[in-house]
Amino acid sequence: xxxxxxxxxxxxxxxxxxxxxxxxxxxxxxxxxxxxxxxxxxxxxxxxxxxxxxxxxxxxxxxxxxxxxxxxxxxxxxxxxxxxxxxxxxxxxxxxxxxxxxxxxxxxxxxxxxxxxxxxxxxxxxxxxxxxxxxxxxxxxxxxxxxxxxxxxxxxxxxxxxxxxxxxxxxxxxxxxxxxxxxxxxxxxxxxxxxxxxxxxxxxxxxxxxxxxxxxxxxxxxxxxxxxxxxxxxxxxxxxxxxxxxxxxxxxxxxxxxxxxxxxxxxxxxxxxxxxxxxxxxxxxxxxxxxxxxxxxxxxxxxxxxxxxxxxxxxxxxxxxxxxxxxxxxxxxxxxxxxxxx
Amino acid sequence: xxxxxxxxxxxxxxxxxxxxxxxxxxxxxxxxxxxxxxxxxxxxxxxxxxxxxxxxxxxxxxxxxxxxxxxxxxxxxxxxxxxxxxxxxxxxxxxxxxxxxxxxxxxxxxxxxxxxxxxxxxxxxxxxxxxxxxxxxxxxxxxxxxxxxxxxxxxxxxxxxxxxxxxxxxxxxxxxxxxxxxxxxxxxxxxxxxxxxxxxxxxxxxxxxxxxxxxxxxxxxxxxxxxxxxxxxxxxxxxxxx
Ligand SMILES: Nc1ncnc2c1ncn2[C@@H]1O[C@H](COP(=O)(O)OP(=O)(O)O)[C@@H](O)[C@H]1O
Ligand SMILES: [Mg+2]
Numbered sequence: 001x002x003x004x005x006x007x008x009x010x011x012x013x014x015x016x017x018x019x020x021x022x023x024x025x026x027x028x029x030x031x032x033x034x035x036x037x038x039x040x041x042x043x044x045x046x047x048x049x050x051x052x053x054x055x056x057x058x059x060x061x062x063x064x065x066x067x068x069x070x071x072x073x074x075x076x077x078x079x080x081x082x083x084x085x086x087x088x089x090x091x092x093x094x095x096x097x098x099x100x101x102x103x104x105x106x107x108x109x110x111x112x113x114x115x116x117x118x119x120x121x122x123x124x125x126x127x128x129x130x131x132x133x134x135x136x137x138x139x140x141x142x143x144x145x146x147x148x149x150x151x152x153x154x155x156x157x158x159x160x161x162x163x164x165x166x167x168x169x170x171x172x173x174x175x176x177x178x179x180x181x182x183x184x185x186x187x188x189x190x191x192x193x194x195x196x197x198x199x200x201x202x203x204x205x206x207x208x209x210x211x212x213x214x215x216x217x218x219x220x221x222x223x224x225x226x227x228x229x230x231x232x233x234x235x236x237x238x239x240x241x242x243x244x245x246x247x248x249x250x251x252x253x254x255x256x257x258x259x260x261x262x263x264x265x266x267x268x269x270x271x272x273x274x275x276x277x278x279x280x281x282x283x284x285x286x287x288x289x290x291x292x293x294x295x296x297x298x299x300x301x302x303x304x305x306x307x308x309x310x311x312x313x314x315x316x317x318x319x320x321x322x323x324x325x326x327x328x329x330x331x332x333x334x335x336x337x338x339x340x341x342x
Numbered sequence: 343x344x345x346x347x348x349x350x351x352x353x354x355x356x357x358x359x360x361x362x363x364x365x366x367x368x369x370x371x372x373x374x375x376x377x378x379x380x381x382x383x384x385x386x387x388x389x390x391x392x393x394x395x396x397x398x399x400x401x402x403x404x405x406x407x408x409x410x411x412x413x414x415x416x417x418x419x420x421x422x423x424x425x426x427x428x429x430x431x432x433x434x435x436x437x438x439x440x441x442x443x444x445x446x447x448x449x450x451x452x453x454x455x456x457x458x459x460x461x462x463x464x465x466x467x468x469x470x471x472x473x474x475x476x477x478x479x480x481x482x483x484x485x486x487x488x489x490x491x492x493x494x495x496x497x498x499x500x501x502x503x504x505x506x507x508x509x510x511x512x513x514x515x516x517x518x519x520x521x522x523x524x525x526x527x528x529x530x531x532x533x534x535x536x537x538x539x540x541x542x543x544x545x546x547x548x549x550x551x552x553x554x555x556x557x558x559x560x561x562x563x564x565x566x567x568x569x570x571x572x573x574x575x576x577x578x579x580x581x582x583x584x
Contacts, residue, residue, distance in 0.1 A: 006439070006458045191447035191457075198433045198444045205431035208393060209493060210419040210449030329439050331462065331474045 007330045008189070016324035027174055031167035039166060043173035043238060045280050050180040050231045051253065052260040052272035054224045057184050059258075060267035061196045062220040068125030070254050071109075071132045072102050072225045074247030076232025078136050081242055084154045086141070091158055095172070095233045102229025103222050110221045114214065126250065133248035147243025155240060172234055180227055185269055187223075188327050192216060200267075259297060263304045265311025269325040274313050344407030346371040346501055346532045347392070352401030354384075354391055354556075361387035362398070363556040369501075374523075374533040376547035376564060378540070380576055384556040385536045386428050389503050392534075393425045394418045405501070419449045424499035426490035428506045428536075434479030438470050441478050441489055442496045449497035464495045467522060484510060491522075501532045508539040520545045540568065552576070 030039055051069070058064040079098040083089045089097065113124040137145040159165045187193050199206045199213050207213055232253075236242045246252075256279065264275020282300070286293040308315045316322060347369040354362040361384035369375055377385050390396035392403060394415035402411045410418050424445075433441050442461035446452045452460055465471050468488045473481060478489055487507050494502055504523070508516055516539065523546050527533055537543040543550075543564075550564040552573055560567050567573055 004462050006462075191443070191453065194436070194440060194444055195448060197436060198441075201433040201435050202431050204395065205427070205433060205493075206444070207415040208395060208419055208425060208427075208431075209445045209497060210416050211444070212414070212416045329437065329443065329458075331439050 003333055005332055005334050007332060008328070009326045010323060010330075012322055013324055013326040020324075024178065028171070030170060030174075031163075036166060039170045040238075041280070041284075043170050045276060046173040046177035047231055047235055047238075048257070048260065048279070049272060049276045050177045051228065051257045052264070052276055053177075053180050053184055053269070054228050054231070055254075055257045056261045056266060056268075056272045057187075058220060058224050060261065060271070061188065061193075061200065062217050063200055064217060064221055065122050066125040067122050067250065067254050067258075068127070068129035069224075069228055069257065070248045070250050070252070071125070071129035072106065072228035073232035073235065073253040074129075074136065074244070074249075075105060075132060076102055076229030077236030077242050077247045078142060079229065080233035080237055081142060081148065081150060085148075085151065091154065091237055095230055095237070098233035099226040099230035102232075103226035106222050106225030109225075110218055114218065114221075129248055129250065133244045136247065137244040143243070145244060147241060147246070150237070150240045150242075169234075169238055173238070176227075176231055176234055180231075181269065181273075183223075183227070185325050185327075188269065188325075192219075193327065196220070259301050261311075262301055263311055265313030265315075265317070268311075268313050268317065269327075270317075271311050271313040275311070278312065345369055345404070346373075346406060347534075348402075348404040349392070350402040350404065352391060352398045352403065354387060354396060354399050360384075360556040362391060362401075364401070365553075365556070365558050366401075367551060367558060367561060369532060369534070371532055372527075372530055373549055374527050374535065374547045376543045376550040377534060377536040377553060378538075378543070378550065378568075378573070379553035383553045385553055386505055387556075388553065389425055389505055389534075389536070392418075392503065393423055416448075419497055420451070422498075422500035423503070424449070424494040424497040424501070425503035426487070426494050426505055426507055430483070430486035430490050432478035432481065432486055432489055435477060437475050437477055438465065438481070438489060438492070439474050442492050445493040445496035446498075452498075460498070461496055464492050467525070468492045468495070469518070484515075495526065499531060501534070502526065504533065504535040504537070506536055506538060508537055508542045511539075516542055544568065 027042070030042060034042065051073070055066070055069055058066055076098040079101050080091065080094045083094040083097055084091055109128055113121060113128065116124045136142065142148055155165070159168045188196070195206065195211045195216055198211060199216060203213055236247065260275035260279045261272050262275070263278055264273065265271030282297065283293070286296055304311060310318070345368045349365055349367050351364050351366045352362050353364055365388065377388070379385050387396060391398055394410070394413060398411060402409055404410065405418070405421060405423060410421065433444065439461060442465060443457060446457040446460050450460065465474055468491050470485065470488050470492055473485060478486070481489060491504070491507055508519055511519060520542050523533065523535070527546065535543060535547060547564055550562065550567045551558055552560040552567060554576060559572060560570060
């Protein structure tokens with residue numbers, strides 16, 4: 001057997017990793033070269049990138065098409081407010097706790113909605129998000145239906161001075177995006193990641209080869225909920241204000257996210273990255289047009305779905321046989337180069 | 343020493359169609375058991391019941407002495423029951439190697455280099471090495487059947503269920519398949535093999551059962567059974583020596 005070797009990375013992926021690292025260093029240094037407005041925009045991009053990557057993990061890999069992830073965005077935001085305002089926690093500590101609580105609350109939710117199949121599952125996720133919204137609107141300590149603002153002393157406790165605070169908040173957004181993508185990448189490269197793809201292809205065979213399908217999907221759901229709640233906490237830490245309608249907005253936290261994933265390429269790690277860039281490019285150039293901007297977004301989504309259902313990355317990948325985040329296995333003969341090649 | 347498999351009076355019906363009618367038999371460890379019977383007799387359904395793809399209406403199934411009747415297909419596979427599907431069920435988006443890795447990492451419990459080596463070993467054994475990096479969705483039907491055998495072997499089974507894997511092979515391919523299955527059997531794996539290609543079956547099995555309308559109608563020495571009147575009647579029109 002020694003004449004065969006198994007490879008996972010490719011030349012393109014090494015180049016991509018090098019470029020990715022350079023880009024990361026460059027972005028991490030933004031507080032020294034970017035203005036306040038640019039940093040705010042970049043933060044927003046990172047947070048959307050994290051949300052889109054998580055939605056893609058669920059829908060594109062685990063087949064869990066949710067239209068209710070705003071439940072965890074809003075939940076995370078509210079938990080941050082509650083824990084800092086009433087628990088006296090620093091926001092930096094409250095963020096991981098919001099993730100932990102998001103995981104806990106997602107467990108009973110999963111038990112409930114995993115009984116639903118296909119479109120009913122999607123509707124179920126939306127109903128749950130509405131229940132979350134209505135519930136938080138009842139909590140008068142958190143401002144009820146009109147919401148509340150984060151007290152100034154909590155905001156100022158994060159770091160000394162406005163510039164330091166803004167840099168910190170920027171790094172948190174960059175950090176969560178990196179953590180989310182790195183976690184998804186590592187997970188998809190593991191045996192459980194391979195199992196997700198197998199389940200996507202053929203549930204009958206997956207079950208018959210020892211994969212616990214329910215458990216795999218459950219883990220993906222709970223981990224996605226935890227990370228989504230952490231992103232939600234960061235989103236509302238930046239906004240400083242929270243209300244049920246903003247926190248549980250299906251438009252902001254799910255519709256735009258689905259748009260990003262669909263145009264970028266569902267079921268790939270690269271897709272949400274490209275989709276996020278395209279989305280913000282469109283938004284920054286067209287947002288002044290108001291309603292027309294939303295119509296254009298809709299048209300772009302429809303055209304992509306009809307002409308290239310695999311999204312922009314799907315087209316590029318099949319044209320150039322590219323893989324920036326290598327998940328596959330390649331067997332090569334070490335002595336000669338035949339036999340192992342496709 | 344417990345029997346590798348004990349089927350205790352299992353029943354299964356789809357509406358009016360009875361696919362298992364009080365089926366009962368034991369399997370000694372290390373046996374190669376052949377299964378024959380007309381189309382629609384319930385042979386594949388029997389495999390589905392043993393592996394957990396289908397649930398019995400009543401009766402029990404024991405694997406190595408412990409009851410598995412209520413376990414999921416995944417758990418049964420991890421305990422050592424592997425099967426090939428008559429209609430191949432490949433993971434079409436994954437390569438041959440990745441298909442094998444699923445079995446090795448999730449059922450056999452191997453990881454890292456051990457898993458990779460096991461997969462390469464089996465792929466070489468089943469004759470798929472030239473397609474090792476090909477996506478399973480692009481394989482021909484014959485190669486898909488080889489992939490079924492490959493994946494089942496990569497689970498490191500103790501009981502291997504094979505469902506019509508010899509159909510459509512050339513003589514040379516069939517001879518090599520027979521040798522492969524004999525090799526697997528020689529390592530101590532118990533085998534149950536449903537096969538219409540009778541000469542291939544008889545070359546391997548040391549016991550034969552016949553199923554008709556969900557009932558087990560004969561059980562014993564392969565040659566004696568194939569020559570018996572019941573089987574000759576069922577197989578009227580099928581050339582036994584083919
Ligand atoms: N899931 C199912 N639902 C309904 N009928 C089925 C199902 N599976 C098998 N059958 C029926 O059960 C009978 C036995 O099928 P099968 O076990 O595949 O037979 P064999 O493998 O012996 O050819 C056939 O009549 C088939 O149509
Ligand atoms: Mg059959």
